[in-house]
Amino acid sequence: MAGPMSLNSQPGAAGAANPEVPRKAAVLRDANARLLVIGQLGSQICDRMALAGILWFLTTSAGAALVPWYIAASGLPHLALAWRAGRIINALGPLRVVVWADLLRGGLFLGAAALMQALPHSADIVVLFALALLGNLGAALFNPAILSLPVRLARRDAYQPNQLTALLSSCGATGTIVGPALAALIYKAGGLETVLALTGAAYLVAGLIEQRVRLPETVAPAAGPALRHASITPVVRRHPLVGWLLGLLLLVNLGMGPVVLFLPLYAAQVFTGGIDAQAWLQSSVGLGMIAGGLASALIGLPGSRVVRVTAPVMVTTACYLGFALSTSLPLSCGLLIGLGASLAAANAGLIGLFQTIPDEPEVPAVMAMVNLFGVASLPLSMAVVGLVLNVAPVTTVATACAAAALLIALASPAIPGLRARSAAHPPPGARR
Template sequence: MQSVLTGTDRAALLIGPALGGLLLLTGPALLLTAGAILSTITATAALTVRSERPRLYAVTDTVPPSLLARTATGLGVLRRTPALGWLVGTLACVNLGSGLVQLTAPITVTRDLHHSAAAVGLVWSIAVLATFAAVTLTRRAIDRHGLQRVGTAAAVAICTATLATALAPSLPLYTGAVVLLMAGEGAATVVLRAGRVRLIPERAFAATLTTTVLLALAPIPLAGLLVALWPAAHLRLLVLSVALVLTAATASCVNGLRRHRAAWDWLPQAEEETSLGRAA
């Protein structure tokens, strides 16, 4: 299920820029028109589509908790569950690196690598295929090797790819780095979502899930702020500096997850040995 949800997210995130790059070849008028049409269709569908499921109303006098109360509940669960905190920290590092690369890609491709804006769409189109393949293979890899090993491999790929995007001297090498980055992000998202579901207690699931999502997405606006404040001529230096920091932070998070592996990972080999021992 987590691989399906991640595949849907990656498709929406990556196909949009790819189609935008193709429409840009025909001119800005068609691009803006397509954007307006899609926005109108989305808004209309949201207002008109009705669910066939019956709505159940709970009769209770309990006042729903406020946003601050739910946030405090989620932070409390994070504080009591170290593995969940390390998971959220890893996902935050991934999102910061990915967001920074996505924001700087147009300037890097056009200014530093001397290619047209349409090449940016080509880069993300290739990344779409890599992400789908990575998400599909991640499920099988988790079943065979467990969450910890697959997550560690994805983290290594992400850190390496982020560094490579800052140093790539040509468009093919830059494209390869972006493909590796997005594939690693897709795999890491599947791992982290699966682990998060195992760690969040049922009673505080909604509040904790909301808190973890907010914390994981917080680095994306930070990436936008960094790009806005940094000189455009030196954005690759920004990516390199942040990539080095993220590598150290991700290594710390992965090490923390390894120390609490028993709380969130399932070990296929250990389970198989246990079942064989019981059968004997």
């Protein structure tokens, strides 16, 4: 095995392209990457479709007051498994976890659809809450596993792990746009049972496609017990920069999270455009994320490590502040497209460091924290903002959140160790 190398570098055959400058669209020429993306595109669209259908069902049948409790129940498995997910993923392997999590969720959604068809309507709420708990047990393992998998799968003589991650993230952004639209059509035609059944089928198909993925063989030595059972605390002690970047991720998420609440409020109160204005705003974010994710995947992120991390975060929060101050719907849509694109690039930059700074067996523990912060920061920030909105107008609250996020972003270049060209660990073994 080669000795330590600088971040985002890897040995290659003679004449191989410099991995610091990834080949354009190389990730799409990798058959394994294509299989993973195809499976995830369908399951992510149907996942967002199911969420939209469930939230609409709860709102119309039991009242909007039940929706926050459903979201909270969905987050409990992520909290419960956050400190164990890394060990489980290392024990089973990230690819096996991804496959079986999708197959498990497919069976659960099909079972929930059958139960809602067979049981009295009075049991529907119980079925949906059970689905939220059990389905998110799979998601709590799937999310860090899918973020860890590119470390093993990426052919780094051609492209970097964060390029595959960005491509997978664009599947989620596509689902955010397409899923709710499909939910509206299918819900009207066949009810929530049909929405759940189609989602279950999509998960099963995704799992079957992912079973065809073949990890490259390696000659890396087995990780020692300390790494196989790594938890986040020793990882942060070994790699302090990871701790600082996790802190940056959490703080920015807390400031950015309420934007999903601000969009409908701005549509109704600032632009007075109703649901049409809301659709334009939400679609703008999704389109930006798709564009940014595809660009990050196909071209890669240029510049030094500090530029790849901090510049997209600064642009994201600046667009956020611009949106908060805007009173023009077209201008706001343009700013939200920029926000979505730079957010996708920021995610690719941060996730890329989380994938390459730690040793490979430590990556799942880090990704479990990334997943937890993403799940936990949204309800926490929205709860605080919801209380503040009772005493302040939405424009003031949004401007304060955006300004705070921008200040954090502007301070991010001062993170200790971010500017250093520290040696990173070699990739997971040389390919045979």
